[in-house]
Amino acid sequence: VVKSEVEPLAWRDGALHLLDQRRLPHEVVWLACASAGDVAAAIRDMVVRGAPAIGVAAAYGLALAARGGELSTLSEAAATLRAARPTAVNLAWAVDRMMAVAAPLAGAPARTVADALEREAVAIHQEDLEANRRIGAWGAALLTGGSTVLTHCNAGALATSGFGTALGVIRAAVAAGKSIRVLADETRPYLQGARLTAWELQQDGIDVTLITDNMSGYFFSRGEIDAVVVGADRIAANGDTANKIGTYTVAVLAQRHGVPFYVAAPWSTVDFATPDGGAIPIEERSREEVVEATGIDGEGVMRTISIAPAGIAARHPAFDVTPAELITAIITDRGVAEPPFESSLRRLGG
Amino acid sequence: VVKSEVEPLAWRDGALHLLDQRRLPHEVVWLACASAGDVAAAIRDMVVRGAPAIGVAAAYGLALAARGGELSTLSEAAATLRAARPTAVNLAWAVDRMMAVAAPLAGAPARTVADALEREAVAIHQEDLEANRRIGAWGAALLTGGSTVLTHCNAGALATSGFGTALGVIRAAVAAGKSIRVLADETRPYLQGARLTAWELQQDGIDVTLITDNMSGYFFSRGEIDAVVVGADRIAANGDTANKIGTYTVAVLAQRHGVPFYVAAPWSTVDFATPDGGAIPIEERSREEVVEATGIDGEGVMRTISIAPAGIAARHPAFDVTPAELITAIITDRGVAEPPFESSLRRLGG
Helix, strand or coil, rough: CCCCCCCCCHHHHHHHHEEECCCCCCCEEEEEEEEHHHHHHHHHHCCCHHHHHHHEEEEEEEEHHHCCHHHHHHHHHHHHHHHHCCHHHHHHHHHHHHHHHHHHHHCCCCHHHHHHHHHHHHHHHHHHHHEEEEEEHHHHCCCCCCEEEEEEECHHHHHHHCCCHHHHHHHHHHCCCEEEEEEEEECCCHHHHHHHHHCCCHHHCCCCEEEEEHHHHHHHHHCCCCEECCCCCCCCCCCCEEEEHHHCCCCCCHHHHCCEEECCCCCCHCCCCCCCHHHHCCCCCCCHHHEEEEECCCCEEEEEEEEECCCCCCCEEEEEEEEEEEEEEEECCEEEECCHHHHHHHHCCC | CCCCCCCCEEEECEEEEEECCCCCCCCEEEEEECCHHHHHHHHHHHCCHCCCCCCCCCHHHHHHHHHHCHHHHHHHHHHHHHHHHCCCCHHHHHHHHHHHHHHHCCCCCCHHHHHHHHHHHHHHHHHHHHHHHHHHHHHHHHCCEEEEEEEECCCCCHCCCCCCCCHHHHHHHHHEEECEEEEEECCCCCCCHHHHHHHHHCEEEEEEEEECHHHHHHHHHHCCCEEECCCCCEECCCEEEEEEEEHHHHHHHHHHHCCCCCEECCHHEECCCCCCCHHHHCCEEECCHHHEEEEEEECCEEEEECCCCCCCCCCEEEEEEHHHCCCCCEEEEEEECCCCCCHHHHHHHC
């Protein structure tokens, strides 16, 4: 079985252990979360990020809350976790699925509820890993050997249970013997491309070259990009897709240059309750993340520096919406949906 | 007369003083250049940058070289300065203009040559400032009060003799009583937007909001950008325009959203010897600039940090080409050229 060297979370000794992604690639540090509050804070602060991974983390958060033994505690934990980040639907999906297991157990012994929720969280975790592998298998068939694939942000092992969606497609293609070269957008302000995608592909020995977000247009215009594969935080019923800020721009460039633009995501990312992209809430994060950058100095000490004048105004929408018309195909664990997505997604959902 | 508080260079006491733009906005430090070699190094290392400003700096570099008194010294200095950066044609233009003054003086006393070249450099400097003001006057008429203008990189006072091309247009519109809000792309990797544009507009009290380069698509898609104004490093005879990496992407987005895309540049940026964008040399700078960022830490100490895993491959094209078809108008000191540029630029040149 193809796997990545990298896993962002582990359930061990009754605690959720999270690889602190704020400190990668400079330091490999694990944080233990012993409560749902710990997990919600870790999601909010981006210790763990990536739509599938925060769904799995939230599930474990509820398994931890269930130990409290009271359904009211569990409901509060569910609300806190759900509110940690608004855009990725996988978070709400995982919370809903966990609460659907808890509901019929109202009045049961605390231990019974806790055991059931732990089993469900482990199942969500395991299913996400399997979904990633199926996404990889479907998607690998779409990539041609010898091609250069652009990706944005990190939809990799670190964003999931350990294989990746967009990077899972690339991993599976490489495992199938195809020669793939990856161009990774650095993905400001949080630098998930420079810190996470570059690192995890380097760990796995996959050919990766880092560029700044404003360079992809240059490489498109020179015919040096053959395909784009990105992840998703929420896919509306019509195929409109929310993903990390900057994804929309990449899709516009891909269309102009006739380059296929693929979205890879587990089925839990598809939200039929959201008719189109206009209904997807876009998280606005703090201006500090825009006026700062984090890395290591010459002595290997991690530092956050300010890159702009003091007091400057800044905006920080953390996601944008790529309209369905710019998407060539959506690669899910249930198969590949092609336009028109309204019907192809319904069929896969069938 | 409208002016900016900011000037990037000054000729004083027989030396060229350069505001060290690598250290802005964190530290205001001036460097004195006493030789053409000093000036060439300052251009290469981006102490001074911006197509018009490096043209003016190179002119003073030759004025310094002329003191050596020998035409061969002058020719060597010209070659060194011309090679300092390849993309901006203003550099070659200023060197050519200085050498055209020197050529008929072959055999004249050293002092005569030196005086003539100093006068010519001062003239180039002064004319650039005047050209900026005329660009501002032409361009301000194109901006509507109450609009939000996106700009990329720094085509401001710091990139010129002290008023700016793209930012000169904005300054002139504001001076004419129009309410203009500026969105400034941070412009990785060198962060000219975050460090220089944000700073100089803040100094002048112009409303500016900083965004990362991958965010403009979001604001375009929400109808929150009314116009784009950028500078240029070289404008080919057909209107194709080389400018800071990322400009092409902004132009593609502007076209998709029906937003006017203006290029503002002094006439010396127009290069009839370059038929189209394919003939413009694109400088590829070092990977270090991509894997690093510079700013100040919490104690106000300037630091360069690494933001990516050690040993990662990176690419760094420093410019890209925006095809003429994406440009609404080119604003020069001789007037505004509209498509088709092949003929409109010729007419202005006539």
